[in-house]
Amino acid sequence: MRARKPTLVLALLLLILTALAGQTATAADRFIILQSTTSTENSGLYGYLLPLFRAKSGIEVRVVAVGTGQALRNARNGDGDVLIVHARAAEDAFVADGHGVTRHDLMANDFVIVGPADDPAGISGLTDTNSALRRLAGSAAPFVSRGDDSGTHKKERALWMAAGIAPAPDASWYREAGSGMGATLNIAIGMDAYTLVDRATWLSFGNRQDHRLLVEGDPALQNPYGVILVNPARHPGIRAVDGQTFIDWLLSPTGQAAIAAFRVNGKQLFFPARSQARAGE
């Protein structure tokens, strides 16, 4: 009876070996880790760009899509080779502290304010964010904030400050979701609430229901993305050479044109930062 036990142990060991074998097979490939934001990943941009880069360079880019705050923290720990995020002040601090090599302007899109179709706060069509936010605060209509220290959350806080409003954390109309962009949109839609969202995520979002884009076009709503090589001097494992190859490609006319060529439902979502590529639009 006891004789059957070794077979069981053997089966377990085999299972583990298979798992580890699969592990080494992928580790043999040439790859870099890109710490980036949910907005860029969810829009499908990387699904479009990365195969183009891989075909040219042979380098696989593995995307970890989290909020800008978490992406910066992960990169600070050395858990990523390249960083693409959207929070200028935090990016500059990251480089100034020696965690990143250099920050380059990569591309931009813009934020918009979306809300329920009946628009109880009456902000539809406004192009001035300050007056839109003041009307929102005065109307008691609910607003859902990311509340997760992401790039979008940092931007939203800056916009409230510019409008001269300090939403109390316990205000009944101001709700912090503490979640990614998509989850926050789902909450806002469920609560008939307003929220701030980047245009790329909004346009590619599948569960818009009756929510509408209400405010857009204010220069204050610009959303620039930067790309940074994580400093290899801080953590010995950083794949700096392949990471730099990726950054060089993104900033090259080819890479910038590829960013401009990405479309969702025929609409361009990201605008390359370098002017020579803009000419090709």
Add this chain to the structure above:
Amino acid sequence: MGDAITEALHLIAFGDAALWEIVSLSLRVSLTAVALACMIGLPLGALLAIARFPGRGALVVGTNALMGLPPVLAGLLVYLLLSRAGPLGPLELLYTPTAMIIAQTVLVTPIVAALSRQVIEDLHQEYDEQLRSMGLRTGGAVMTLLYDARLSLLTVALAGFGRAAAEVGAVMMVGGNINHVTRVMTTTIALETSKGNLAMAVGLGLVLMLIALAVNGAVMALRPTKAVPRHV
């Protein structure tokens, strides 16, 4: 909901390579984690059941409490361990399936240990004298009891598998949900939800439930029947 069922049927009927890749990684990660958790948790549980030593009570309460370990906390602890800034950074295991297996093993081991402790303790009370008369020491008694309780312990392992296959917090944090590398069923469901593709997300959820059903069915079919006469 109708949309979701259509989506689920479509996924199963026309299951593309991407879906199969995600399903097989889910199974590989969770089954390996459960196997490792059983290798650690079963002997540990049996030892806690029959051995008497100072601090045993505290250990029993501790393992029971750890059954409630939040997956996201397990993920965070394993992340801090495997990060390049952490002690095991040079192993380069973060954002790999191995990291996900480690995190799920941390989650499942207390469940296996705590539940098997109870199973073995009950059995031990019944067979204590018999084991003594056979002159078995602790080690031998542990092995005998584990073997004798194997049917109940199979259910313990299935409870562990349920926990591993269902959690999203730990694998999301240490795996990173990287397409083609560390994307599993639960992280895909979270991703599709965040894209607003709710029907697709529920469809994937239904596929996950079917897999759980298949695993449990397979275990039920494979387990030895009680009808076979046994002579212990």
